[in-house]
Amino acid sequence: MATLLVKNIGLLQTPTGNYSHKGAEQGENLKLKDAAIFIEDGIIKEITADGAIPAGGEDADMIVDAEGKLVTPGLVDGHTHMIFGGYRQHEIPMKIKGATYLDILKAGGGILDTVRKTRAASFEELYGKTEGFLDEMLGMGVTTCEAKSGYGLDLETEVKMLEVLKKLNEDHPVDVVTTFMGAHAIPEDYKTMENGADKFIELLCEEMLPYVKEHGLADYADIFCEEGVFDAPQSQKYLEKAKELGFKLRIHADEIEPMGGSVLAGEISAVSAEHLIAIDQAGLESMAKAGVTAMCLPATSFNLGVSFAPARKMIEMGIPVATASDFNPGSCPSLNLQFVMNLACLRYKLLPEEILTAVTINPACALGMGDKVGTLEVGKQGDLVIWDAPDMDFLCYRFGSNLALQTIKKGMLV
Numbered sequence: 001m002a003t004l005l006v007k008n009i010g011l012l013q014t015p016t017g018n019y020s021h022k023g024a025e026q027g028e029n030l031k032l033k034d035a036a037i038f039i040e041d042g043i044i045k046e047i048t049a050d051g052a053i054p055a056g057g058e059d060a061d062m063i064v065d066a067e068g069k070l071v072t073p074g075l076v077d078g079h080t081h082m083i084f085g086g087y088r089q090h091e092i093p094m095k096i097k098g099a100t101y102l103d104i105l106k107a108g109g110g111i112l113d114t115v116r117k118t119r120a121a122s123f124e125e126l127y128g129k130t131e132g133f134l135d136e137m138l139g140m141g142v143t144t145c146e147a148k149s150g151y152g153l154d155l156e157t158e159v160k161m162l163e164v165l166k167k168l169n170e171d172h173p174v175d176v177v178t179t180f181m182g183a184h185a186i187p188e189d190y191k192t193m194e195n196g197a198d199k200f201i202e203l204l205c206e207e208m209l210p211y212v213k214e215h216g217l218a219d220y221a222d223i224f225c226e227e228g229v230f231d232a233p234q235s236q237k238y239l240e241k242a243k244e245l246g247f248k249l250r251i252h253a254d255e256i257e258p259m260g261g262s263v264l265a266g267e268i269s270a271v272s273a274e275h276l277i278a279i280d281q282a283g284l285e286s287m288a289k290a291g292v293t294a295m296c297l298p299a300t301s302f303n304l305g306v307s308f309a310p311a312r313k314m315i316e317m318g319i320p321v322a323t324a325s326d327f328n329p330g331s332c333p334s335l336n337l338q339f340v341m342n343l344a345c346l347r348y349k350l351l352p353e354e355i356l357t358a359v360t361i362n363p364a365c366a367l368g369m370g371d372k373v374g375t376l377e378v379g380k381q382g383d384l385v386i387w388d389a390p391d392m393d394f395l396c397y398r399f400g401s402n403l404a405l406q407t408i409k410k411g412m413l414v
């Protein structure tokens with residue numbers, strides 16, 4: 001039996017419970033001073049406060065002194081596109097000189113450039129590269145993440161991506177929850193076809209979704225509902241088919257234009273809706289009614305220089321808010337969830353307690369992991385971070401540095 005004691009925690013701060021927190025509860029955290037946590041075989045056995053030490057704690061196989069610092073649950077990144085071939089840094093000078101998204105696409109860039117490079121990459125190449133990203137995340141305090149396919153747009157490559165992610169979930173300390181997102185863009189050959197988007201949706205529904213389900217490669221299905229990609233009726237068709245097959249649902253909605261994606265998210269009982277920069281009142285009401293988690297991605301807004309999702313309003317309307325990195329090679333080439341927390345504070349105007357909920361229990365629930373991770377409570381996984389900070393205010397205030405001193409995953413120092 002492997003045991004670990006983390007003692008001398010100046011402040012232990014965590015949301016509590018196994019469910020998504022909305023409204024006032026989004027800002028409710030348990031705060032324990034002078035705390036200690038005892039972990040046995042990866043599971044939290046006891047948490048004490050006010051200088052008390054858990055029973056058996058002093059005999060633990062390993063004792064870590066937190067030296068009076070802040071400890072929170074391990075962070076959960078609920079939205080990434082972290083597996084992809086190549087990079088797109090060559091687009092930066094083009095963008096600076098004023099090239100539009102369409103100019104870049106015409107020059108052979110954009111998402112279809114990543115699709116070509118991902119199709120060309122081997123299993124081993126994708127595995128090694130994504131493993132590096134997971135290491136980087138872990139070093140920055142992220143212990144659980146979501147990862148989507150969607151740079152293959154054909155069955156072979158989508159399956160390759162999901163198999164890499166599945167293998168990494170087994171091999172790497174970070175828990176990786178996979179989402180099938182074959183409906184990320186319209187492939188080049190379908191773009192030139194008449195009704196190409198409809199025909200591609202047909203292929204996704206009849207071939208790819210059933211294959212992915214049958215082979216247990218993903219529990220979630222996601223689609224990009226946006227002007228020039230898939231419209232609301234196409235998204236509905238795809239998500240209904242996914243639901244029928246037993247997938248849980250996500251939808252990239254209202255990033256640029258309110259296209260009905262967030263309304264659909266509520267109607268179809270999606271687990272989460274993503275982006276939501278341009279969400280309208282009807283979308284907000286639909287999501288609030290159905291309890292859909294708003295997966296807000298402020299680093300993407302920052303990187304694109306566009307406006308920010310109305311996260312403050314969402315909390316006021318009783319929508320559970322999560323904030324994630326959206327790490328991808330185009331619109332957000334950063335996996336730094338600490339920077340996302342800074343932006344959630346400065347641009348969304350969320351309070352530090354609300355932000356902690358948005359990067360722990362709320363995304364954990366949106367990944368179906370709320371009973372295992374996302375809070376520090378007896379019976380949950382021993383996933384936690386010791387921060388080079390005295391409190392959450394400090395974590396939201398310092399930006400640009402990595403303040404994670406020590407990440408612990410299932411009771412192991414990683």
Ligand SMILES: [Zn+2]
Binds near residue numbers: 079080081252274326
């Ligand atoms: Zn995304």
